[in-house]
Amino acid sequence: MTAEIIDGKAFAANLRASIAEDVAAFRDAAGRTPGLAVVLVGDDPASAVYVRNKGRATREAGMESLEHRLPGSAGQDELIALVEQLNADPTVDGILVQLPLPGQIDERAVVAAIDPDKDVDGLTTTNAGRLANNMDGLAPCTPLGCIMLLKDQLGELKGLEAVVIGRSILVGKPMAQLLLAENCTVTIAHSKTRGLADVVRRADIVVAAIGIPHMVKGDWIKPGATVIDVGINRTADGLVGDVDFAAAASHVAAITPVPGGVGPMTIACLLANTLTAAKRREGIA
Numbered sequence: 001m002t003a004e005i006i007d008g009k010a011f012a013a014n015l016r017a018s019i020a021e022d023v024a025a026f027r028d029a030a031g032r033t034p035g036l037a038v039v040l041v042g043d044d045p046a047s048a049v050y051v052r053n054k055g056r057a058t059r060e061a062g063m064e065s066l067e068h069r070l071p072g073s074a075g076q077d078e079l080i081a082l083v084e085q086l087n088a089d090p091t092v093d094g095i096l097v098q099l100p101l102p103g104q105i106d107e108r109a110v111v112a113a114i115d116p117d118k119d120v121d122g123l124t125t126t127n128a129g130r131l132a133n134n135m136d137g138l139a140p141c142t143p144l145g146c147i148m149l150l151k152d153q154l155g156e157l158k159g160l161e162a163v164v165i166g167r168s169i170l171v172g173k174p175m176a177q178l179l180l181a182e183n184c185t186v187t188i189a190h191s192k193t194r195g196l197a198d199v200v201r202r203a204d205i206v207v208a209a210i211g212i213p214h215m216v217k218g219d220w221i222k223p224g225a226t227v228i229d230v231g232i233n234r235t236a237d238g239l240v241g242d243v244d245f246a247a248a249a250s251h252v253a254a255i256t257p258v259p260g261g262v263g264p265m266t267i268a269c270l271l272a273n274t275l276t277a278a279k280r281r282e283g284i285a
């Protein structure tokens with residue numbers, strides 16, 4: 001058996017095209033264009049590339065991209081003042097502060113300053129609480145993209161055994177919440193989990209979000225399982241995921257590649273969240 005390779009890049013392109021249609025309808029209904037503000041502090045080259053890609057995707061979907069750059073020496077008060085200005089700006093529907101931030105800035109304090117209804121990364125405690133309580137909110141983009149790929153692949157997820165490896169606020173925890181909302185039986189595993197291989201062997205769905213190249217071995221994964229690899233690790237062999245892709249692909253049902261899997265879905269879901277935020281702000285369903 002050879003795995004189906006889940007084409008996240010193609011899925012994301014379709015999603016972005018459908019969002020562009022919805023953006024046009026929003027413009028007709030609201031008489032304005034949805035706006036996404038992206039804030040970049042410092043000049044880390046990898047962050048600059050992501051911000052440029054996000055800006056391009058935003059414009060291609062017919063939305064306004066507002067980019068704000070602060071020097072790497074910027075103070076926390078200055079950054080929070082900018083966030084507050086964006087909160088108050090009626091043309092801004094979404095605010096993304098590119099992470100990580102320089103060491104002198106407390107990320108938690110900056111995220112806490114973002115209006116939860118403009119928090120398109122889903123990072124505020126308000127949106128985490130909404131997700132935990134099955135309330136309408138904004139869920140983090142990467143888990144949202146993973147759920148879309150899983151539903152497209154498997155249809156109904158009800159009753160499936162899902163193992164999420166990783167417990168971050170950005171991916172692991174919200175991923176588990178979204179899988180629970182789909183009625184999966186969810187286990188969150190992490191660096192202190194005992195017998196990780198055997199925990200993973202139970203899974204119909206494996207979501208790997210650890211950040212260690214090829215950490216999940218092929219023989220940890222049950223034949224016929226569906227594997228979502230969130231890892232994006234730069235190594236001497238190029239960009240690789242958290243799963244030993246070649247070893248897993250021999251016996252799983254389907255697996256996301258790196259690159260071309262989850263990454264493009266993250267950006268498409270950022271656009272989806274921005275449009276969702278804009279519609280809610282305008283009272284459009």
Ligand SMILES: Nc1nc(=O)c2c([nH]1)NC[C@@H]1CN(c3ccc(C(=O)N[C@@H](CCC(=O)O)C(=O)O)cc3)C=[N+]21
Pocket residue numbers: 050096097098099100121141232239258259260261262263264265266267
């Ligand atoms: N506030 C905040 N929100 C984020 O969502 C956020 C962030 N900060 N900081 C950095 C990380 C990283 N991130 C990626 C998004 C898309 C790809 C992506 O599209 N990757 C392509 C390839 C990229 C490449 O070739 O380098 C792929 O996987 O196919 C990767 C990484 C969002 N992040």
Ligand SMILES: [Mg+2]
Pocket residue numbers: 152153
């Ligand atoms: Mg398909």
